[in-house]
Amino acid sequence: MREKDVQIQLVQGLSARSAANFVKTASSFSSDVKIGKNGQFVDAKSILGVMSMAFAKGEQITLRVDGSDEEAALDSLVSLLESNE
Structure with missing residues (x-):
């Protein structure tokens, strides 16, 4: 299992x-992916779960990835969250 703290740089956060x-990217990997803040985590492959967390720009979040392609999944998702688009 890999875990990484990331600061969201997306202009609108995870709108x-x-x-x-983000969910589409997470779903493209076979690994189990969780995203969370303040100790509360949701399935990163669930649009309802991700939207329910209301992640905003500048927020510090944690990604947890576990599976055979966890390294690639973590790298892709971190890149996505740290982009300025």
Whole structure:
């Protein structure tokens, strides 16, 4: 299992469009992916779970990835969250 703290740099945070893109990316990997803050985690492959957390720009979040492609999944998701788009 890999875990990494990331600061969200997306202009709108994980709003509807960016959350959908994040979930699509997470779902492309076979690893189990969780995203959370303040000790509360949700399935990163669930649009409802991700949207329910209301992740905003500048927020510090934690990604937990466990599985055969965890390294690639973590790298892709961190890159996505740290982009300025």
